[in-house]
Amino acid sequence: MPQDGQGETSVAMTIRDVAQAAGVHVSTVSRAFSASHLVKRETRDRVLAVAAELGYQPNETARALTTGRTRNLGLIVSDIANPFYPPLIKAAQAYARVRGYQVFVADTDEDVHAEEELIQTLARQVDGIVLVSPRLANDVIARLGGDLPFVLVNRQVTGLSAVLMDVAHGATLAVEHLAGLGHGHLALVGGPRGSWTSAEMRRAAGRAAAEQGIRLDVLGPNAPTEQGGIKATAAVLRTGATGVIAYNDLVAIGLIEGLDDREVLVPRDVSVVGVDDTVAGRLNRPRLTTVAMPTAPAGRTAVDLLIETVETAGTARATAQTTLATSLVVRDSTATSGPSAG
Amino acid sequence: MPQDGQGETSVAMTIRDVAQAAGVHVSTVSRAFSASHLVKRETRDRVLAVAAELGYQPNETARALTTGRTRNLGLIVSDIANPFYPPLIKAAQAYARVRGYQVFVADTDEDVHAEEELIQTLARQVDGIVLVSPRLANDVIARLGGDLPFVLVNRQVTGLSAVLMDVAHGATLAVEHLAGLGHGHLALVGGPRGSWTSAEMRRAAGRAAAEQGIRLDVLGPNAPTEQGGIKATAAVLRTGATGVIAYNDLVAIGLIEGLDDREVLVPRDVSVVGVDDTVAGRLNRPRLTTVAMPTAPAGRTAVDLLIETVETAGTARATAQTTLATSLVVRDSTATSGPSAG
DNA sequence: TCCTGTTGTGCAACCGGTTGCAGACCACCG
DNA sequence: CGGTGGTCTGCAACCGGTTGCACAACAGGA
Numbered sequence: 201m202p203q204d205g206q207g208e209t210s211v212a213m214t215i216r217d218v219a220q221a222a223g224v225h226v227s228t229v230s231r232a233f234s235a236s237h238l239v240k241r242e243t244r245d246r247v248l249a250v251a252a253e254l255g256y257q258p259n260e261t262a263r264a265l266t267t268g269r270t271r272n273l274g275l276i277v278s279d280i281a282n283p284f285y286p287p288l289i290k291a292a293q294a295y296a297r298v299r300g301y302q303v304f305v306a307d308t309d310e311d312v313h314a315e316e317e318l319i320q321t322l323a324r325q326v327d328g329i330v331l332v333s334p335r336l337a338n339d340v341i342a343r344l345g346g347d348l349p350f351v352l353v354n355r356q357v358t359g360l361s362a363v364l365m366d367v368a369h370g371a372t373l374a375v376e377h378l379a380g381l382g383h384g385h386l387a388l389v390g391g392p393r394g395s396w397t398s399a400e401m402r403r404a405a406g407r408a409a410a411e412q413g414i415r416l417d418v419l420g421p422n423a424p425t426e427q428g429g430i431k432a433t434a435a436v437l438r439t440g441a442t443g444v445i446a447y448n449d450l451v452a453i454g455l456i457e458g459l460d461d462r463e464v465l466v467p468r469d470v471s472v473v474g475v476d477d478t479v480a481g482r483l484n485r486p487r488l489t490t491v492a493m494p495t496a497p498a499g500r501t502a503v504d505l506l507i508e509t510v511e512t513a514g515t516a517r518a519t520a521q522t523t524l525a526t527s528l529v530v531r532d533s534t535a536t537s538g539p540s541a542g
Numbered sequence: 543m544p545q546d547g548q549g550e551t552s553v554a555m556t557i558r559d560v561a562q563a564a565g566v567h568v569s570t571v572s573r574a575f576s577a578s579h580l581v582k583r584e585t586r587d588r589v590l591a592v593a594a595e596l597g598y599q600p601n602e603t604a605r606a607l608t609t610g611r612t613r614n615l616g617l618i619v620s621d622i623a624n625p626f627y628p629p630l631i632k633a634a635q636a637y638a639r640v641r642g643y644q645v646f647v648a649d650t651d652e653d654v655h656a657e658e659e660l661i662q663t664l665a666r667q668v669d670g671i672v673l674v675s676p677r678l679a680n681d682v683i684a685r686l687g688g689d690l691p692f693v694l695v696n697r698q699v700t701g702l703s704a705v706l707m708d709v710a711h712g713a714t715l716a717v718e719h720l721a722g723l724g725h726g727h728l729a730l731v732g733g734p735r736g737s738w739t740s741a742e743m744r745r746a747a748g749r750a751a752a753e754q755g756i757r758l759d760v761l762g763p764n765a766p767t768e769q770g771g772i773k774a775t776a777a778v779l780r781t782g783a784t785g786v787i788a789y790n791d792l793v794a795i796g797l798i799e800g801l802d803d804r805e806v807l808v809p810r811d812v813s814v815v816g817v818d819d820t821v822a823g824r825l826n827r828p829r830l831t832t833v834a835m836p837t838a839p840a841g842r843t844a845v846d847l848l849i850e851t852v853e854t855a856g857t858a859r860a861t862a863q864t865t866l867a868t869s870l871v872v873r874d875s876t877a878t879s880g881p882s883a884g
Numbered sequence: 885t886c887c888t889g890t891t892g893t894g895c896a897a898c899c900g901g902t903t904g905c906a907g908a909c910c911a912c913c914g
Numbered sequence: 915c916g917g918t919g920g921t922c923t924g925c926a927a928c929c930g931g932t933t934g935c936a937c938a939a940c941a942g943g944a
Binding site: 293297318325353 | 599602604622623635638645646647651821825
Binding site for chain 1: 921922923924925926927929930931
C-alpha cells in the first residue's frame with residue numbers, strides 16, 4: 201500500500217502524482233486515460249484506482265495544448281433576449297455537453313461589426329463555431345470560415361455546412377392559409393437586412409401568392425422586434441391588405457398592438473401570421489397563428505454537424521446541408537376575410 | 543526588412559516565429575505582450591509591429607497552462623428558456639467580454655443532480671462560476687465553493703459573494719398594492735423547492751400582510767412554469783382569495799389561464815401579480831402587474847464581483863453581498879376588489 | 885576610477901499533459 | 915535454439931507560452 205494520509209484533497213493532482221503513486225511512468229497514466237487499449241488491463245485498473253483515490257482529474261488546458269483541440273465550441277447569436285434563440289441555445293448546449301463539449305455563448309446585439317470581431321476572438325479558443333442567423337455578408341463568412349470549422353443556421357454559403365429551417369414552406373403554408381380564409385390581398389412585413397430567412401420568405405410567399413392568384417405587397421426591412429412591428433403598422437394599413445405575414449412573432453405582436461391602437465382589430469379586421477412559434481406568440485392575445493420553427497432540433501443538429509466536422513478534420517471536409525421542416529400553427533390571430541357576420 | 547512573401551497567412555504563428563523575425567528572444571516577445579513595461583519602448587514597438595505583420599495571436603491555451611488562469615467563466619442557470627434568464631445571460635456575457643473573459647453558459651434543466659455535476663465539470667476549465675438561483679442545498683454549495691471562486695445570484699451562503707434582488711421589498715409592494723385595492727384575502731403561489739427567492743417572498747409577504755391586517759394563504763411548492771400555474775389554480779380558488787401573488791410571471795400567466803378556463807376573470811374576479819417583469823408578462827392579456835427584477839444589472843454585477851474575486855485571489859478573499867432594488871409595475875391584471883360596478 | 889544601482893534582455897526551467905520511438909518481455913514456429 | 919512478431923511500458927521531446935534569475939550595459943555618485 202502506498203503511503204496514505206496525504207492527498208485526497210482537491211489540490212492540483214497531476215499525472216505525475218498518479219504515476220508515482222501507482223509506480224508507473226506518466227505516459228502510462230496518460231494512456232490509461234486517453235488510449236486505454238494500449239495498456240494492459242491490469243495496469244490500467246490499478247492506475248485508474250489510484251487516480252480515483254487521489255481525486256485526480258486531467259487538466260483540460262494541458263490536454264488542449266498538446267492535442268490542439270479544446271473541446272469547446274462557440275455559439276453566436278444576434279440577440280440572446282429574442283425568444284427565438286433560448287430554445288436553440290438550450291438544445292445546442294445540452295447536446296454539446298453529451299458529446300463532451302462546452303459552449304461559449306455570445307451575442308452580437310444585431311451589430312455586424314461585433315459579429316466579425318466576436319468570431320475572431322472566439323476562434324482562438326474553440327474548435328468550431330455555430331453561427332445562427334448571421335448578418336454578415338456571404339463572402340466575409342466564407343473568408344472567416346477558411347480558418348475554422350463553421351456551421352451556419354439559417355444561412356447558405358457555399359463550402360460551409362448549414363442547418364436550414366424550411367421557412368419557404370412555412371411561408372407558403374401561411375399564404376395558402378390566408379388565401380383559404382378568403383383574403384385576396386396580403387402584405388409581407390420583412391425582417392432585417394442581411395437575413396436569409398427574410399429573403400426566403402419573400403421569395404416563397406411571392407410565388408405562393410402568384411399561384412393562388414392573390415396580391416402580395418412586400419414591406420421592409422424592419423427591425424426583428426416588437427418596435428419594428430409597431431413602426432410598420434402605418435405602412436401595412438396603407439397597402440389595404442387584410443392578411444399579413446410578419447417576419448417573426450415579435451414583429452407580429454408589435455403589429456397587432458399598432459393596429460389595436462388605431463382600432464383595427466385582429467383578427468376581425470385584419471389577420472396576422474407570425475413566424476417562429478415562440479412563447480411570446482402563445483401568450484399574446486389574440487394567440488398568434490404562426491409558422492413553427494424547429495429551433496431546438498436546429499441547435500442540436502448544428503452542434504452535431506460541427507462536432508462531426510471538427511473530429512474528421514483530417515479527411516475531406518465534407519459539407520452537409522440539413523433542412524428541417526416547419527409547420528403552420530393556427531390559433532386566434534387569423535380569421536375569414538371581410539366584414540362577415542360578427 | 544525581414545524576408546517577406548511568406549507568413550501573412552493565419553497558420554499557427556507562434557511566439558518563436560515572431561522572436562526570430564524580430565531578432566529577439568522569445569521571452570522578450572512574451573513580455574512585449576503581457577508585461578510591456580519591462581521591455582524598452584523601442585524594442586516593444588518593433589516586436590509588436592512584426593507580430594502584427596505576421597498575424598500573430600497569442601495562444602490562449604498555452605497562456606492558460608502557465609498562468610493557471612483561463613479567462614473563462616461559467617454561468618449556470620436552471621433553464622435558459624425561462625424568460626427570466628436571457629436578459630441576465632446577455633448582460634453577463636457582454637460585460638465579461640468587455641473585461642476580457644468569455645463565458646460558458648450551462649443549463650441544469652431544474653435538476654439538482656445535474657447542477658452539481660455541471661459545477662464539477664466546469665470547474666476544471668474556468669476561473670470562476672456564477673450560480674444563478676441554484677437549487678442545491680447551502681452546504682453543498684459551500685463545499686463546492688471551497689475549490690473555486692463562486693458568485694451566487696439570489697442565494698445567500700456564508701462565505702460566498704452574492705448578488706441579491708430585493709424580492710422581499712417587491713413582495714411587500716405587491717401586498718400593499720393589493721391591500722390598497724381593497725383585497726382582504728391574498729394567496730401566495732410559491733416556487734420550487736430550494737428557491738431562496740420563494741422563501742424570501744413568503745417571509746416578506748407574510749409580514750406585510752400582517753401589517754396590513756389582511757389574510758395571506760401560502761401555497762406550494764410549484765414548478766416555476768406556466769404549467770405550474772395552471773396546476774395551482776384549483777388550490778388558489780379553494781383559498782377564496784381575491785388577490786394572488788405568483789412566484790413568477792410564468793406561474794402568473796398559467797394561473798390566469800387556469801382561472802379563465804373556469805370562467806373566473808382576471809382582474810374582474812381575481813387580481814394577479816407576477817414577479818420578474820419578463821416579456822411574457824408584458825405580452826400577456828391582461829398585461830401583467832408584476833414585480834420588476836433587475837436581471838440585467840444582476841448579470842453584470844455578478845460577473846464584476848466574480849472577476850474581482852478571481853483577480854485578487856492572492857489577497858484576502860473578501861466576500862461581497864450586493865442587493866439590487868426591485869419595483870412594482872402596475873398593469874392590467876390587478877383591480878379593485880369585490881363585484882363592484884362592471 | 886571603482887562601486888552601486890537601474891534598466892533591458894537572454895537563458896532555461898516549467899506548466900501538465902501527449903505521442904513517436906525504442907526496447908523489454910514473452911510466446912510461438914521452424 | 916535462433917528468429918519473428920506482438921504486447922506493454924518507459925523515455926524524452928514537444929505543445930506555446932511565462933517567469934525567476936543571471937548578466938550586460940550604462941549612468942551617477944564617491
